[in-house]
Structures are given as C-alpha cells and as structure tokens.
Amino acid sequence: MSRITAIASNTLLELVRQKVFYFMLLFAAIAIGVAFVASGMPFAEQFQVLKDAALGATSIFSFLLVTLATAMILPKEIEDRTLYTVLAKPVSRLEYLLGKLLGVYLLLFVAMLLMSVLFFVALFAREQLVIAATLKDYGPGPDGEAAVAAVKAAAFNWNLVPAILIIFTKSAVCAALTLMLSSFATSWIFTVMISVVIYIIGHVQPIAREAWLAQSGVNPSSVMKLFLGFTSLVFPDFQLFNIVDEIVVGNAVPGWMFGQVFALGLGYVFIYTLVGYIFFSNREL
C-alpha cells in the first residue's frame, strides 16, 4: 500500500510541477464571463444559466484533464525509461498501475475541488447581489422576506453536491478507461482519440439503443440482447450520469439513484482496471 501511495503522490507532484492547474484560469474566466452575460436576466434564469454553464464546464474540463493526463503517463514513462527503474524495485505491475490511477484521482479531486469552490463563490456572489437588489425593491416587510427566500431557493441547492460527485465519478470512469487503453496502445494520440470516441458513443449509444428497440418491436432476439449487453460493457452508458441535468433544473432526484450511479461507476472502474492490468502485465516493455 505504501508503494501505491508513493507512486500516486509522485504522479500528482509531477502533474503539479508541470503546471496543469493553470487551466483553472480558463475555468475562472468562463465562470466570470457567464455570470456577467447572465446578469441581465431574471434571477431564476440567471442562476440556472450559471449552474448549467459551471457544471457543464466542470464536466468537460475534468474529462479533458484526466484523459490527457492519463493517456500521457505510460508512453512517457516508457519513453523516458523511468518505468524500468521503478519496476526494478520490489513493485508489482498492479501496484504501479493502481498508483498511477490513484495519482490521477488525486489530481481530479484537487481540480474539481478548486472548480467547485470557484463555482460556489460565483453563485454566492450573484445571490448576494440579487438579494441586495430585491431588498431595495421591496423594502422591509414580509413581502421582501418571501422574495429573498425565493431567491435563495433558486440559487443554492444541496443536490448540487451529489451532482458534482457524479461528475467526479464519470471522470473517474474515463480515467480508468483511458489507462486501460494506454496499457496496450502504442501512442498517446491513439489513446486520446479512442477515449474521446468512446466518450461520445457512451453518450449517444443509449439513445440509439432505445430508438432501435422501439423500431424493432418489443421482443429483441437473444443475439441482439447479447450484443447490446456487450456494447454497454465496452461503452459506458454515460446517459445515466445525466441526472446531473435534472439536478440543475431543480428536480428532486431520489437518493437511490445517486447510489446506483456511484455503484455503476465503481463497477466500470474495477473492470477497466482489471483488463488494463491483464494487458499491462503481459506487455513487453
């Protein structure tokens, strides 16, 4: 275990010293830009747009971050031959792989924490502005209080926290997927391209599947069921993670649904890591 954490913290340190966190500036710029553009709208819409944009940006940024960071790891270590010196110590290839994955997760955690803090600060700042304006409009009294309560309800919602956790889970699945691909790929460009393709298919596939099933009648043949089962294993069903959209709209999402998504994510991470390990342990270095 100490070996895994040593490799993980080393991986994080590498990424930090390569200054990957500078991309956060871009994220901050987007958050500020959206808040500025939205400021002319009615408050409910304003918060809506801000949440939509911030969660959307968080999702895309964290996907890009983990996919690029993960895809580079193995090719770089093999090219620099740092892998030899590490594996010449009593470190198993599984420990190495888990260490790398954990390192990427640490990076993801820090990045998402920063993005969430930025997001909540932006949301809170807008909320305060709107409240101040509302109080000025209504003056003191129960009407004003009711209006402020309405503003508060529209702004922050505790469901946003699991929404962010779901984005984390989704990115974690993408990282494990990318690591699996790079365990047999020969170049990082290949890995990134396939990851992006799978990411897109993962979003489109469930829609296609439903359309297809609807078209071909209620009773799909067993061959087709098998095929569908297989594709949903290879291409994670990212539509499931779209409950984030429901949350943004403000719809109540039951707890078991969150649980289901996390469990599914964990399952994908496990399978990808296992397959990645099988490829990696047989790989000629």
Add this chain to the structure above:
Amino acid sequence: MSEPAISIQHVTKVFPIPFKRERVVAVDDLSLTVEPGQVYGLLGPNGSGKSTTMKIVLGLVTPTAGKTEIFGCDSTRVASREQVGFLPENPYFYKFLTGFETLQFFGKLCGLRAKKRDERARELLALVGLEGAADRRIGGYSKGMLQRIGLAQALVQEPRLLVLDEPTAGVDPAGSREIRDLILGFKARGITVLLCSHLLEQVQEICDRVGILHRGKLISEGRLTDLISIENQTELILENASPELLAEIAATTAASGARLVGQRKPQQNLERYFLDVTGGNQ
C-alpha cells in the same frame, strides 16, 4: 549461502520485428551462474544481448524460454527484487524531482521508513559525490551526474546484489575511478556485482570472473586470471638496470634454451597520466 546470487538457465529471448517476418534473437540459450561475493563482468560487442540479459534477470523482460533466479527466487516474482539494486543503461529519472527527492522516492518504493529514508538519501548522495546537487532538479543533471544518482538509487535498500549496466558510461575519468573504487568497496563488504562495460581495462581491474557474449551466445567464460594469463611467459620489470645487466640476462636466457620475446619500457597508462595532469588523483 551456497545458493548462487544469480542463476540463468537456458535463457533465450527472441524479439519479433513488427510488420516483418524476421526476428531478432537477442539472447540464445544462455546459462551462467554468479556466486555470492563475486564481481562478474559481462562483455560483448554492441547488440550482443548484455542489457537484455540483465533485464531478464530483473524480470523487466520476459524470456522466450528458460528461467532466471536471484538468490533462489524466480525473477518473475516481485520478491526477487528485494535484494537487488539495478542501474539501467543511460538511466533517466523523473526530471521534476530533485536528487534528494529521487532517492526518497525509491526509498519509499523499497519500504524504508521516513527517518531511515532521509539518512540513507544523504549518505548516498555523499557516497556518489552529489551533495552539491542534492536540491537541484534531475532535469538539469549532466550525463555523468545521472549515472551517479542512478548508482545511488540502486543502493538505496542496501541490496546484496547489484546489477550495473555500463556504470561508468559518460562519467569523467576521476569519477570513473571513484565508481571503480566504490565497486571494490562493495566487493569487500560481500556484495555481489554483475556489471557490463566496454571499458575492458576497468573490467580487468575489478572483475573476478567474466563472460563474453557474442550474438546472444556465451562464447567464453571463466576466472579472469585464467582467461588472460599467457601460461608459458613471464614478465620481469627492472628498475635502474644497466645495459650490461640486460645483455647478461639476454645471454643467460638464450643459453638456457628460453626465448626473450621482447624488451620495452613500461608505459604510464593514459588514465594515470590524465589524473596526474588534472589533479584528480587526490
């Protein structure tokens, strides 16, 4: 104790060449044993399979056939690497770490505790002469400095066996002599060393035993002294000998039926001369 430090049994390694029918036989049915406490030199021309052999011993490359063991433990097992330190050829480390952090990191991988790790890192940096560069990033190290940090890294868990792939490549003559002395020091402490080098002179100075590889095959193997001494000749080195004495010796030699093969002034070797001139001898 009787167990060999390294045992290589009928190892063959074939590399397929992608998109072609050909294959490269890097190591061809190689068997050899390194006894504990020995310094073993693996020699051979470029591409003869020395590095490949070392990687197989460390479990970094899977042999096509045969097996290797380190102190009786199969190389494919992670535990076999607990007792061995490896210096790869042209070693590279994480460029973003400093020398000190690098040793810390490898110490962690070997399961050393925090306090021990610190001590050990300082000690090793001093041993390989890098105290001055301890807090500089490896990205800025010169080739010889990389070689030194590589050696320090190999020693981090105080292994009983060292596998060194061209330990003195790129190191200046004084440093190269320091490394030679370090290796002699390891030998005195009973550490087994397997090394390969193209500097035959150095190999001759430090190795007990050598094996020569050619196209993946072991073509000659044995104790160094046995391999290179010319059995029927004897060397005399005289100081302040007068020409008369030399003439007398030549005459006596001829009378006894022996033959005087040659007579020359011993040369100071270039290394010694270089060190005298650059003051690296102290």
